[in-house]
Amino acid sequence: MRNKDLTFWLFLAPVILALGAVVVIPLLAGFFYSFTDWNGLTFNNFLGLEHYLRLLDDGRFLSSLWFTIQFSVVTVVLLNVFGLGLALLVTQKLKSSNLLRTVFFMPNLIGGLILGFIWQFIFIGVFSDLGELLGIAGLDGWLTTGTTGFWGLVILTTWQLAGYIMIIYIAYLQSIPEELLEAAKVDGASPFQRFRNVTFPLVAPAFTISMFLTLSTSFKIYDQNLALTDGGPFNSTEMVAMNIVYTAFSSNEMAYGQAKAIIFFVFVAIIAVSQVYYNKKKEVEM
């Protein structure tokens, strides 16, 4: 198939049309509108950088950004610790391996919205009873403060996505030749030494993939945020994605919301580009 062939373009036409109409044009138009007073239908004036300068003074937006960054850092660490831990556990040739894998992965199939509602019940309805039963005061009043809301979101997200990260680590763990571990064992390496010197270096690529994947996923979270805390109390647990939706569709400040969305895009792009850069650098080293 050559470029001049009509068939080449016919094969591509549906997806090019869809990507253009759904992603490319809205993105370019959105970038343009973020410099205007666009109200969703028309615009009258160019405002230059006004929206972007306003962002710097928007306390609610800045605190949502800071909350999102803190949330992402904590979640990335926990997800990788749990993901790798669970993967190591289920690859130990246990009788229950398959069952465990099934259970740990299950939350991934259910949407963040529904899981958020279930955990809202756990944190509010069950935690207080559990606290009374066990005599732990710290289990009372969850989701009523910014701190418990933060940890609630962390727990929900870790619980939901750890099984997914586990699957990635399993794929790499299973690609390690059995003989390598046997040889290390014969040479007298302890289980910890075998993990440290054989397993860990060989799953390092999985670590890179998982780290960036979890970072960009947790940065973009919306459904869980909406269902579990709805940003409350007093917007203290509002994340960036929710702040953008709120600005555009509740306050009806379309152009301002769009400017926030562009900044959000820049953050996500930085994460993605640094991953590509990191991978390239590693390839050179190897």
Added chain:
Amino acid sequence: MAQKRKKKLPVLEILGILLALIWISPFYLMVVNAFKTNREMFEDVIGLPSEATVENFVQAYIDLNFLNALFNSTLITTVSIAIIIIFSSMAGFALARNKSKTSNAILLVFVAAMLIPFQAVMITLTSFFGSMNLLNSGGLIFMYLGFGSSLAIFLYHGAMKSIPLTLDEAAKIDGANKFQTFWYIIFPLLKPISVTVAILNVIWIWNDFLLPSLVLSSSEATIPLRMFAFFGEYTRQWHLALAGLTIAIIPVIIFYFFAQKQIIKGVSEGAVK
């Protein structure tokens, strides 16, 4: 040695099962409390219900208009996946069989589009589609093609590398045109990737909330949209809310039960690539 191994395994086995119990405890708590009355729940939230009340489920089922939501979700998910598979595999085939710079550039644009977060386009997207009267399930399905084709094309393009060009040539000698070659020779060989693409997209589209909430009217609402409205209506009436959540999860559990192996394999392939 043998003795040591025997001792070690039960400890890990028990640890694994304990962790698994913790992992499914939210589902356990959801289901048992969905069978209780509000009063019984306040007395004992952890234990089994003294007598199973199905009234909660009946009311939740009616209020969710569940059959209608299930129909909407199923229709939107299956049609979207069918067009994503057909059009993306065609594109992956065309891009893989054309080794020009143009072809590479097009692939790069699709791959780069995967990095764009939904929030960056949602405002203008809904405004444009709204002005064309396309904020309905038809418009939504077209949007899913736009958002979903990137990853699918990337996967199909990768899989095309293992399908030899000699097959295309043989088909050409037998008098097949490009469409026939693709549809009768190549597409069947891409079936394993089609399964992966289908699974990844089922998980995404079935559970998607924000996009359909901006696009669909209440009569076309999918399960997550109905669940959102339902939950808002029954704040703090946990017994009803939990019954609704349980009903909403049942289709996913059935799907997982029957396609578990393919799901885990598909997710693993989609993530590692």
